C-alpha cells in the first residue's frame with residue numbers, strides 16, 4: 005500500500021503525514037490539507053458492497069490514513085460507529101415512491117456531522133500519541149448549527165482536549181441552540197456570536213493564524229486544532245457512506261454492481277459533496293454529483309457562470325446549516341481540478357480581498373441547482389404525501405434534484421443525501437405538512453411530528469427543553485479571542 009502524504013492546497017508547506025494533518029487542522033499558509041493523490045479502492049467493488057459499515061470504513065480509511073496502524077484504525081472505527089447510532093446499519097437508505105434517501109442522521113446529534121465527528125476525536129487522540137504531542141488540544145469550531153453539537157458530543161470529556169464552539173446568535177433553530185447550550189462535560193465551551201456563520205468561520209480561521217494567540221495558549225500548554233470540515237480528518241470518514249449508500253441500491257435490486265448513479269447533496273461548506281467526489285475518484289461508479297443550494301446560492305451561480313462571488317446579502321433560511329457564502333472546501337476542489345497550488349492560492353487571495361474570483365469550471369462531474377424557501381416547504385409536503393418525512397435541508401436537495409431531472413431528462417438512479425432528522429427542524433417541517441401547525445411551540449411540535457410521521461421522538465432530543473442550560477455566553481466578533489483564552 006502506498007504511503008500517502010498530505011500538503012497544503014496553497015503549496016507553501018512541505019508534505020506531512022495524515023496524523024500530522026489531522027492534528028494541525030489547517031496549514032500554516034492558510035490552505036487546507038489534501039492527500040498527494042486519491043487512492044483507488046484496492047478490493048473488488050462487489051466485495052466492498054457486502055461489508056458492514058465498520059469494515060467498509062476500514063477499507064476506505066486505511067488507504068488515506070497510511071501512518072495509522074491496523075490496530076489503531078480498527079480501534080477508532082469500533083469506538084465511533086457503535087451503539088451511539090440508533091440503528092445497526094449506521095446509514096440506512098429509505099425509499100419513498102421510487103426515491104432513495106441516504107439517512108445520515110442516526111448518530112447522537114441527529115445530523116450528518118455525526119458521521120465524521122464520532123470518529124474524529126479518536127483519530128486526533130491517536131494522532132497526538134503517535135506524534136508524542138506533549139500539549140493539550142483546544143478544538144476551535146465555528147458552526148452553522150449542527151457541527152457545534154456534534155463536535156461537543158464527540159470531544160466532551162475526552163482526555164487532553166478542550167472544545168470551544170461559536171454559533172451565530174440568530175442563525176440556528178431553537179432545538180439546535182438548546183442542543184449546544186445544554187451540553188455537559190468539563191472541557192466544553194460554547195458562545196453565541198453577534199454575527200452570521202461566515203463571521204464565526206472567519207474569526208476561527210483568524211485566531212488559528214494569529215501568532216500572538218497561538219503563543220499565548222502554547223504557554224498554557226495547548227495547541228489549536230479544528231473540528232470543522234477544513235480538517236481532513238472530517239472529510240475522509242465521509243467517503244465511506246457514499247460506498248455504503250451505493251451498496252444498498254445494489255442490494256435493493258435498483259441497480260447492478262458497476263452501474264452509475266447520481267447523488268444529490270444539500271451543500272453548505274462543500275465538505276459532504278467533496279467526500280462524494282473523492283469516492284468517485286476512488287472508483288465508485290458515480291455519474292453526477294448534484295450540488296443543491298438554498299437561497300444562498302453562491303455555489304449554483306459558480307457552477308453556472310464560473311464566477312464565485314460572495315458579495316451579496318446573507319439570507320437566513322429554514323435550512324440554516326446551509327446558510328454559508330464562503331464554502332471552505334471548494335478550495336480543495338479547485339486544487340484538485342487545477343492541480344496548481346499557486347493558482348489556488350491566488351484565487352483564495354482574490355476571495356479574501358475582493359470577495360470573488362473566476363475559475364474555468366470545465367467539469368461535467370457536478371451539476372448545480374438551488375431551491376427557494378417555498379420550494380423547500382413544497383418538497384417536504386410532496387414527499388410526506390409519498391409516506392416519508394424529510395427535514396428542510398434534505399428537502400432543498402430533493403427539490404433541486406427534481407429541477408435537475410426536469411432540465412436534463414437524466415434518468416440515472418439517484419440517492420438524495422439526507423443530512424438531518426426532521427425532528428431537528430420540527431417547526432418548519434410541520435408547517436410544510438399542514439399550515440395549522442404554523443407558529444406553534446417547537447417542543448409541542450416534536451410530539452405532533454411523531455404522530456404524523458409515525459416515527460418516535462428521538463431520545464437524543466426528547467425533553468431537551470427541560471435540561472439545564474450550561475452555556476449562555478454571548479460575545480462580539482472581537483470578544484471571541486478573550487473567550488478562547490478563557491477556555492484554557
Ligand SMILES: *Cc1c(COP(=O)(O)O)cnc(C)c1O
Pocket residue numbers: 115116117150151233270271272273274275276277325326397423424
Ligand atoms: C452541515 C450540513 C449541511 C452542509 O454540509 P456541507 O458539508 O457543509 O456542505 C447540510 N445539511 C445539514 C443538516 C448540515 O448539518
